[in-house]
Amino acid sequence: MPKAIMFRKFQKVGEILESYDYDPCHLIAILQKVQDDYRYLPEEVLLYIAEMLKIPPARIYGVATFYSHFTLQPKGKYLIRLCDGTACHVKRSTGILEKLREKLGLSEAKITTDDMIFTVETVSCLGACGLAPVLVVNQDIHGAMTPEKAAALVDTLIAEEEKNARAA
Amino acid sequence: MDTIKTMLVDGMEFPINGERNLLEVVRKGGIEIPTFCYHSELSIYGACRLCIVEVEGRGIMASCSTLPEAGLKVHTSTAEIRKMRKMAVELLLAGHEHNCTTCYKNTVCRLQTLSKNFGIEKVRFRQVRKDLPVDVSSPSIARNPNKCILCGDCVRMCSEVQGIGAIDFAHRGHKTSVMPAFGKDLAQVECVNCGQCARVCPTGALTPRSEVSDVWRDVHDPQKKVVVQIAPAVRVALGEEFGLAPGSLSTGKMVSAIKMMGFDGVYDTCFAADLTVVEEAEEFLRKVRDGAVLPQFTSCCPAWIKFAEQYYPELFKNLSTCRSPQQMFGSVAKEVLVKRNKTARKDLVVVSVMPCTAKKFEAKRSEFSQANNPDVDHVLTTQELAQMIRERGICFDQLKSQEFDRPFGETTGAGVIFGNSGGVTEAVLRYVSEKVTGQPLLNVEFREVRGEEGLREVSLNLNGKTFHLAVVHGLANAKRVCDQVKAGNSRYHLIEVMACPGGCVGGAGQPVSVSGETRRKRARGLYDADKMMKAHKAQENPEIVKLYSEHLGEIGGEKAHHLLHTHYQSRRRFTSKGLPLVKGGDSERVSVEVCVGTGCHIRGSESILHGLVKYVAEENLKDLVGIKGTFCFEKCGKGPNVRIGNKIYSSCNLQSVKEALEQTLGTLLPAENIK
Structure with a gap:
């Protein structure tokens, strides 16, 4: 991450805390805002939040690890979240997961590609059961997926990345 | 006329007397309901589901989180409930x-x-x-x-x-x-x-x-002389491990058992507690006389000390500088016994038996060692001592009583009551009141400081001067008192803090017990033990008087200070790597870390951080200087603190940090590299 951005983000944490009046009741909202900025929750930032809200770091860690929305690891530019809730599961989401992992060289333990472009993870319901099996790339929803369609989607994203790289 | 409210439990009428849940009503009535997650001293959690009962008309529910109501019909052990409990386990x-x-x-x-x-x-x-x-x-x-x-x-x-x-x-x-x-x-x-x-x-x-194997190793080493000190709270709890009732005083048997195991001297931490009373009371009187900063906090409890170091560095001036009895014993024993026996310091091993797990940490603190040889070598808990007694094959109940060895076995009741919450205060009062009034104290019991409340306040009038005292146990209570003192609205003169509920008798090294009644019986055992002593005031301990005249010199004097007092340091709560804000890149030469912890934050560390980032950008030093936000250099009293390279600068402002940074860069680089 470029230097100047890192510092601006840190200043932003202070602004976020201030906008919530340093009230620990708003911990989840604060963490959401911080994650919007950093795209993950760095340990040091959580420690800083703990100091400022006067709550133990272990409590914040508990909240941050409870919700699958929060992440303590930096994630790829494209966050692919595949639904593995009941409806998607019975419509064979497992095959899609296997295909995605195979294509990107990922596994249950390794969820982000080395170039930090892709992250693949499962979630327990996206609330879009009518579109099952469903996956979300960042904010874009893709319904009625198959392993082939998922692979094609990844190919499109890779092509786009390559185009960007050439342009830059 | 008040009628007693009752409910029907397994067909029997049980009275309701303000219990906070069904579970307590049933247990008071003499029926045991199994629980894992229920503790009378903690909030109700309702997770383990073992305390389920059937309430007629409502079904099966957790008794810990059901309010008692008159007329309820409760079944505690139906076939279905037993099946469910068994499945849960x-x-x-x-x-x-x-x-x-x-x-x-x-x-x-x-x-x-x-x-x-x-x-x-x-x-x-x-x-x-x-x-x-x-x-x-x-x-x-x-x-x-x-x-x-x-x-x-x-x-x-x-x-x-x-x-x-x-x-x-x-x-x-x-x-x-x-x-x-x-x-x-x-x-x-x-x-x-x-x-x-x-x-x-x-x-x-x-x-x-457990440190049992380390202790056996030293006991069996013919080179080494191994002596033991035993804390007051151990003697009223050790017996529980051998079938005696909680609170039974087993001092004599305990001494015999340890002698049988092959230790070379068995001494009493109560002796060192008497020494603590003298030093701490004199420190207190001196502060009162000189109009110095009050209240004075006691310093016997190592968990409380670490807590204060982590959360209240601004209160160090209020903390008594006295070492805890365990550490006073260690330093005095290694001074006196090494001289007396003409042994090398490394061949004298001091083992403590404590009701406490934090004492293990305390003994390892670097302040309490000389040339890498600790004042206290090993710390055993009451539980570990019991295990060693069993391992050695000692029939504890058949032992004849023996006395502690002299000189450090000579004690008074003042040291004995240290094991209870309120004990240190009472022992200090027995000293202070004689000094203040100039009259011999006839009734030595200060019952008003005894009790179970987590925060007890007592005001005493001595010779026309009123002293306000607070006795605290449980660190959440300590936090309340510390915040008052910090805010400047505390009227106390002396505050005793013990981390564990009930004081040392409720320590985590004691035989396993979650019952408040066990702790109360142990506390009574110590007060009874005090009654049985010849002397009740630390100043009447003849061996203490002798120790000062032969080894220590004056109370609070130079030697006493060296051996019996200590200092405190801010302690970071968390080990962390620091938050990178500006990365210097491959050519980074100097790393600057600005503390953004509470102590430095309130003194303006963030504006230093902002100014510094701007400065580095303006002066085009970005490739040379890395900047991190970090937590705590353990110098909170002197914030804001900034580390440049390996050096920590305290009480900084932006200008001083800039100058220090320029200077550091100047020594590292040829002049032309700095624009």
């Missing part, structure tokens, strides 16, 4: 590493006991192996997550009673686990080593660390 067993024979909690584990009570001979569910690493980073407490049943007792103890919250639930579903933040080790976080989590843990997931 079986499920817990399936997720619990049950290698009972080699477990620290073997025979005192509640999971084991309930499993036996329910007649579980086979677990019908597949065993889930977690194989998580065991955390032995702390000298006081071991944490084995494979044995955790997620009752949350430790979590609530740490946050509700101790006000810390070093451990909490993390993750979700079957991955849920109790751990310090970020899965760090206990030694890397704000744990104060009080061990109360281990005291309430129903299984072997949290246990005190």
Whole structure:
């Protein structure tokens, strides 16, 4: 991450805390805002939040690890979240997961590609059961997926990345 | 006329007397209901589901979280309830590493006991192996997550009673686990080593660390002379391990047992407690006389000291500088006994027997050692001493009583009551009141400081001057008092703080007990022991008088200061790497770290940080200088603190940091490289 951005983000944490009046009741909202900025929750930032809200770091860690929305690891530019809730599961989401992992060289333990472009993870319901099996790339929803369609989607994203790289 | 409210439990009428839940009504009536997650001193959690009962018209519910109501008809042991409880225990067993024979909690584990009570001979569910690493980073407490049943007792103890919250639930579903933040080790976080989590843990997931094998090794080493000091609270609890009632005084048998094991001297920490009284009371009187900063906080409890170092560095001037009795004993023993026996310091081994797990940490503090040789070599808990007695094959109940060795076995009742919350205050009062009034104190008992309340306030009039005292146990209570003192609205002169509920008698090294009644009996045992002593005031201990005249010189004098007093340092709560804000890149030469912890933050560290980032950008030093936000250089009193390279600069402002940075860069680089 470029230097100047890192510092601006840190200043932003202070602004976020201030906008919530340093009230620990708003911990989840604060963490959401911080994650919007950093795209993950760095340990040091959580420690800083703990100091400022006067709550133990272990409590914040508990909240941050409870919700699958929060992440303590930096994630790829494209966050692919595949639904593995009941409806998607019975419509064979497992095959899609296997295909995605195979294509990107990922596994249950390794969820982000080395170039930090892709992250693949499962979630327990996206609330879009009518579109099952469903996956979300960042904010874009893709319904009625198959392993082939998922692979094609990844190919499109890779092509786009390559185009960007050439342009830059 | 008031009629007594009652409810019907298993067909019997049970009275309701303001109990906070059904469970307590039923237990008071003499029916035992099994629980894991219920503790009278903690909030109600309702997680383990073992306390289920059937309430007619409502169905099966957890008795811990049901309010008692007149006229309820309750069944505590129907076939269905027994089946459900048994299933709950079986499920817990399936997720619990049950290698009972080699477990620290073997025979005192509640999971084991309930499993036996329910007649579980086979677990019908597949065993889930977690194989998580065991955390032995702390000298006081071991944490084995494979044995955790997620009752949350430790979590609530740490946050509700101790006000810390070093451990909490993390993750979700079957991955849920109790751990310090970020899965760090206990030694890397704000744990104060009080061990109360281990005291309430129903299984072997949290246990005190054992030093038994180190002690045996030294006892069997012919080179070494091994002496023992025994803390006051041990003598009223050790007997519980051998079938005696809580509070039974077993001092004489305990001394005999230790002598049988081959130790070279058995002494009493109460002697050192008497010494503490003299030093601490004189320190207090001096502060009163000189109009120095008050209140004075006591400093005997090592968990409280670590707590103060982590959270209240601004109150160091209020903390008594006296070492704890354990450490006074260690330094005096190594001074006096080494000289007397003409041995080398390294060949004299001091072992403590303590009711406490935090004492293990205290003995390892670097202030309490000389040339890498600690003043106290090993710390055993009451539990560990009991284990050694059994291992040695001693029939404890058949032992004849023996006396402590002299000189450090000569004690008064003042030292003995140190084991109770309020004991230090009372012992100090027995000294202070004689000094202030100039009259011999005839009634030595200050009953007003005794009791069970977590925060007790007492005002005493001595010779026309009123002294306001506070006695606190449980660190959450201490936090309240500290905040008052910090805000400047405290009227106290002297504040005693003990981390554990009830004081040392309720320590985590004592025989396993979660009952308040056991603790009360131990406390009574110590007050009774005080009554049986010849002397009750520390100043009347002839060996203390002799120690000053032969070795220490004046009370509070130079030698006394060297051996009996200590200093405190801010202590960071958390080990962390620092938050990179500006990365210097490959050519980074100097790293600048600005503390953004509370102490430095309120003194304006953030504006330094902002100014510095701007400065580095403007002066085009970005490739040379890396900037990090960090937490705590352990110099909170002198913030803002900034580290440039290896050097820490205190009481900084932006200008001084810029100058220091320029200077550092100047020594590192040829002049032309700096624009």
